[in-house]
Amino acid sequence: MSRRLSALIADDEALARHLIRDYLSRHIDIELVAECDNGLQAAKAIAERTPDLVFLDIRMPKLDGLEVLELTGRRSGVIFTTAYDAHALQAFDLHAVDYLLKPFSQTRFDEALHKARSLLGHAASALDTLLQSAPPLKRVLIRDRDQVQILAVESIDYIEAQDDYIAICAGGKVYLKTQSLADIEARLDPQLFVRVHRSYLINLARLQAIERHGRDGHAACLQGGKRIPISRAGYERIRGVI
Known part of the structure; x- marks a missing residue:
């Protein structure tokens, strides 16, 4: 050069x-x-x-x-x-x-x-x-202007895909990160985080119940009352780890 x-x-x-x-x-x-x-x-x-x-x-x-x-x-x-x-x-x-x-x-x-x-x-x-x-993530890093938010993975309730971002929901707060849901899923422990829907990953430690939703659907009821839709493929995944 x-x-x-x-x-x-x-x-x-x-x-x-x-x-x-x-x-x-x-x-x-x-x-x-x-x-x-x-x-x-x-x-x-x-x-x-x-x-x-x-x-x-x-x-x-x-x-x-x-x-x-x-x-x-x-x-x-x-x-x-x-x-x-x-x-x-x-x-x-x-x-x-x-x-x-x-x-x-x-x-x-x-x-x-x-x-x-x-x-x-x-x-x-x-x-x-x-x-x-590399080993599964123990913390997730989020850049916010000149600051860096560091979240312990166990504090995360669920992660939602939003266009080119993911919304990481933890402790009642939402943090946006430029990353795909597939990318962060690959870095998280699959025994702790499960893809229950094309747009959602949930922390199994936050799961309270699985409810029927409609005729053939299901929803994950998390601590705090949040309900996350579960797809058919997601239902099979979650059954395999709980």
């Missing part, structure tokens, strides 16, 4: 950021535009600066690396840098850009950069699969 690439480093360890910064200094075609020491700061910087490359630690305060990807929708130019190998095999098997296990050398770093330059713009499907193959 003829133009310079922009890069962002997100790591809660100052020494790790310094090492990556030093390794990057030997590549004159790359400009470091931001350094972040926690996931929330990284998500904000990625959204504001849209760097070509992101060097992302997995375990960080406030948000972990996978949560940063979920919140920002970032799917290309990401190189994981971490001391933990829990996701390493997934990353390599799925051909993600790269996964640098600390401590890594300049040579190994340069290999990752070479791969990133080649794959830049073509890594979306691999990272999507990595996110979907």
Whole structure:
């Protein structure tokens, strides 16, 4: 590439950021535009600066690396840098850009950069699969202007599809998130959340009863009195887990 690439480093360890910064200094075609020491700061910087490359630690305060990807929708130019190998095999098997296990050398770093330059713009499907193959979500992240709402999944009553958004209903409040119902369904524990209708996911912990609705229909009665329509396919799904 003829133009310079922009890069962002997100790591809660100052020494790790310094090492990556030093390794990057030997590549004159790359400009470091931001350094972040926690996931929330990284998500904000990625959204504001849209760097070509992101060097992302997995375990960080406030948000972990996978949560940063979920919140920002970032799917290309990401190189994981971490001391933990829990996701390493997934990353390599799925051909993600790269996964640098600390401590890594300049040579190994340069290999990752070479791969990133080649794959830049073509890594979306691999990272999507990595996110979907991660453990079930324990919290859902919702960006609201300059703030991030963090909802524990157990606090969610139900989720409703609304055009290009989903409405997440929890504790009497409704939070809108730009995501499809199918996407969030793939990330939730299927033993806890069930698709009872093409437009609804419900938290089984909030289910009080299943009522007959009309001649052949059913409805889920949730705590608080909310009734959710259940399709025929949804009725079979819910019968399989309760």
